[in-house]
Amino acid sequence: MAELEKGTPQVGLRFRNPDEAWKFWVEYGGRTGFDVRKRYTNASSYDGKVISCRFVCSNEDHRRKGQTNNVRKCFRAETRTDCKARISIVVRGVENYEVTNVVLEHNHFLHLPETRHLMASQRNERKMMVHNIQRKWRMMVAT
Ligand SMILES: [Zn+2]
Numbered sequence: 001m002a003e004l005e006k007g008t009p010q011v012g013l014r015f016r017n018p019d020e021a022w023k024f025w026v027e028y029g030g031r032t033g034f035d036v037r038k039r040y041t042n043a044s045s046y047d048g049k050v051i052s053c054r055f056v057c058s059n060e061d062h063r064r065k066g067q068t069n070n071v072r073k074c075f076r077a078e079t080r081t082d083c084k085a086r087i088s089i090v091v092r093g094v095e096n097y098e099v100t101n102v103v104l105e106h107n108h109f110l111h112l113p114e115t116r117h118l119m120a121s122q123r124n125e126r127k128m129m130v131h132n133i134q135r136k137w138r139m140m141v142a143t
Helices: 002-006 018-032 069-079 114-142
Strands: 036-043 050-057 086-093 096-103
Touching: 018 036, 018 050, 018 086, 018 096
Parallel strands: none
Antiparallel strands: 036 050, 050 086, 086 096
């Protein structure tokens, strides 16, 4: 699993269960810079086990019913990109789910890891400030 977690989604990848595949997709989204969501899950009416499911980019399904028109209008320009990025998995047997469909292209900008970067530099700045104050204080004490 360690290698899988760092990998790129591709057809033929196997997972023991849908949760494992979901975590993989979440991790891939986090690394690549897009939000993820579950598009659908088909479960067996016989035993309730997942037969197939699809994980998508969160920019995919903004036409889904249930969202209010107001919200859609406000955010249309930014969020309604109808992104096609996704993976689909299908059950092949006991503890055996296979990726059967992969689309990794996004039709929108991906998040950059700059938020984290800014936060880190802000922290450093604050550390510097404390450092300077301590130095001044020490100089005052010394004189
Ligand atoms: Zn996308």
